[in-house]
Amino acid sequence: MLWLGFCLLGASPRGVAGDDVSELNGWRLQQFHIIVSTELGEPFAERENSAARAYRLGKDAYMVFRQDPVSFNNIGSIQLTGTSADALPFKGLFLGDPQQLVLERLGKPSEQTDVPEAGTTRWSYEGKNYSVEVDRQGRLYSILIYSSQAFLSADESPEECWSVFRDAILSGDRDRLLSVLRPDVEIYRQKQTLDIRRRYADFSESPDPEFLAAFFSPATGVAGQLVRHTPDMEVRTMEKLGMGLVYKFPKESLLREIVMLPYDGRFRVYEVAFRELNGGKY
Numbered sequence: 001m002l003w004l005g006f007c008l009l010g011a012s013p014r015g016v017a018g019d020d021v022s023e024l025n026g027w028r029l030q031q032f033h034i035i036v037s038t039e040l041g042e043p044f045a046e047r048e049n050s051a052a053r054a055y056r057l058g059k060d061a062y063m064v065f066r067q068d069p070v071s072f073n074n075i076g077s078i079q080l081t082g083t084s085a086d087a088l089p090f091k092g093l094f095l096g097d098p099q100q101l102v103l104e105r106l107g108k109p110s111e112q113t114d115v116p117e118a119g120t121t122r123w124s125y126e127g128k129n130y131s132v133e134v135d136r137q138g139r140l141y142s143i144l145i146y147s148s149q150a151f152l153s154a155d156e157s158p159e160e161c162w163s164v165f166r167d168a169i170l171s172g173d174r175d176r177l178l179s180v181l182r183p184d185v186e187i188y189r190q191k192q193t194l195d196i197r198r199r200y201a202d203f204s205e206s207p208d209p210e211f212l213a214a215f216f217s218p219a220t221g222v223a224g225q226l227v228r229h230t231p232d233m234e235v236r237t238m239e240k241l242g243m244g245l246v247y248k249f250p251k252e253s254l255l256r257e258i259v260m261l262p263y264d265g266r267f268r269v270y271e272v273a274f275r276e277l278n279g280g281k282y
Contacts, residue, residue, distance in 0.1 A: 020128065020129040020130075020148065020150060020151045020264055020265065021090075021091075021128075021129060021130050021145050022145075022151075022263075022264050023145075023200065023201070024078045024079075024080055024090060024143060024145050025057075025063065025078075025080055025085075025087040025088050025090075026088050026199045026200060026201030026202065027063075027065070027075070027078050027199055027200060027201075028075070028183040028200040029074075029075055029076070029077070029078065029145060029146070029147050029151065029183075030068065030071070030074045030075060030076075030147060030182060030183050030184050030263065031074065031075050031183045031184060031196065031200055032073055032074060032075075032184055032195070032196075032197070033065065033067050033068075033072075033073055033074060033075050034073070035196075035197055035198065035199075036053065036055065036065045036075070037053070037055075038197070039198065039199050040055040040063070041055065043055050044056055044062070048066075051066060051067040051072075052064060052065070052066040052067070053065055057080070057082065057085050057086070057087065058082075058084075058085055058086055060082045060083045060084045060085065060095075061080065061081060061082025061083070061084065061085035061087070061095060062081055062082060063078065063079065063080050063081075064077075064078070064079040064081070065077075065078055065079075066078075066079075066146075068147060071184075073184075074184055076146060076147050077144060077145065077146035077147065078144070078145050078146075079142060079143065079144045079145075080095065080142065080143045081095075081133075081141065081142040081143075082095050082141070082142075083095060083096055083139070083141065084096045088201065090143050091105050091106060092105050093105050093106075093132075093140055093143075094140070095139075095140055095141065095142075095143075096139050096140060097139065097140045098138055098139060098140075099134045099138045099139070099140065100138075101140075102123070102132060102134065102140050106123070106125065106132065107125070109123035109124055109125055110124060110125055110126035111123075111124040111126070112124075115133060118133065118135075118141075118142075119135055119136050120133040120134060120135045120136070120141050120142065121133065121134050127150075129145055129146055129147070129148040129150065129151050130143065130144060130145045130146070131143075131144050132144070150265065151263075151264055151265070152242070152262050152263065153262050153265065154262035154263075154265060154266050154267045155265055155266070156265075156266055156267060158233055158235070158245050158267070161245060161260060161266065161267040162233065162245075162247070164180060164266075165180045165260070165269065166226055168180045169215055169216070169222055169223050169226055170223055170226060170227070172216055172223070174207060174212065175204075177212070177215055177216070178204055178207070180268055180269055181268055181269045182261060182263045182268045182269060182270050183196055183200050183263075184196070184270070185268075185269050185270060185271070185272070186270075186271055186272075187211070187214045187271075187272045187274075188271070188272070188273045188274060189214055189272075189274040190274070190276070191276065194208070194210060194211050194214055196211075214272065214274075215272075220254060222255065222258070222272060224254075225249060225253050225254055225255040228253065229249050229250055229252070229253040229255070231247035231248055231249045231250075231255075231257070231258070232247070232248050233245060233246070233247050233248075234246050234248065236259075238261070242261070242262065243262075244259055244260060244261045244262075244267075244270065245259070245260040245261075245267055246258075246259050246260075247259075247260075253275070254274055254275055255272070255273070255274055255275070256273040256274060256275050257271075257273050258271070258272050258273075259271040259272075259273075
């Protein structure tokens, strides 16, 4: 089976926030790139000095993960290719589905491009961060999602962002919590770093208890500090990452700061830093 490994990063129109797709077969854009080999084993092919790696998915399919050209530690694009695969659906579609079903699910493509070396036609959709390929037999053969400009932008105000985040934390609801986090979120707490080191679908199904406690604990988690303290917000421009929101907590708080960056059209939590214990006190 030919490894195509195509990539459209930076080639798509800006699009509209909310039209983008963040997940393919359980993997999220901007997850840490190093996790993939841990979960899927060694790649069977690599390109661009290992920036793009291909992993087999059964006998008839494979996945390609490409590093983000700006955030090198993160996944910038994900591709699923083959004739059939035991994989999660993409907008209700599976590899091998007839092109008529693809049209019904995705609509008419804005552009069609022949890919002679693969014997396929690529269907692109203006303003969206995905494309698909259909083979000469009229079957869905490949799906690609990628971090477009719109995907890494945010349309909400800082006030709206904080309100949504605060309500999600205080609700104690796991799904609401995950909806306000980036998949590359890191929590610095008690000299440990907590983050997401599994396929995102698996993590979201059963998050690590200490990860949840860092947010939901009324005594030592983010939730308890939100009730007791009001942070000061500042806008910070971060090298290569663009504009972010930083919420700084007063020195008597267990929390030091929360950083949010754009992801899938909204500001979401990128970093949570707690203060370290010093002689039994923060």
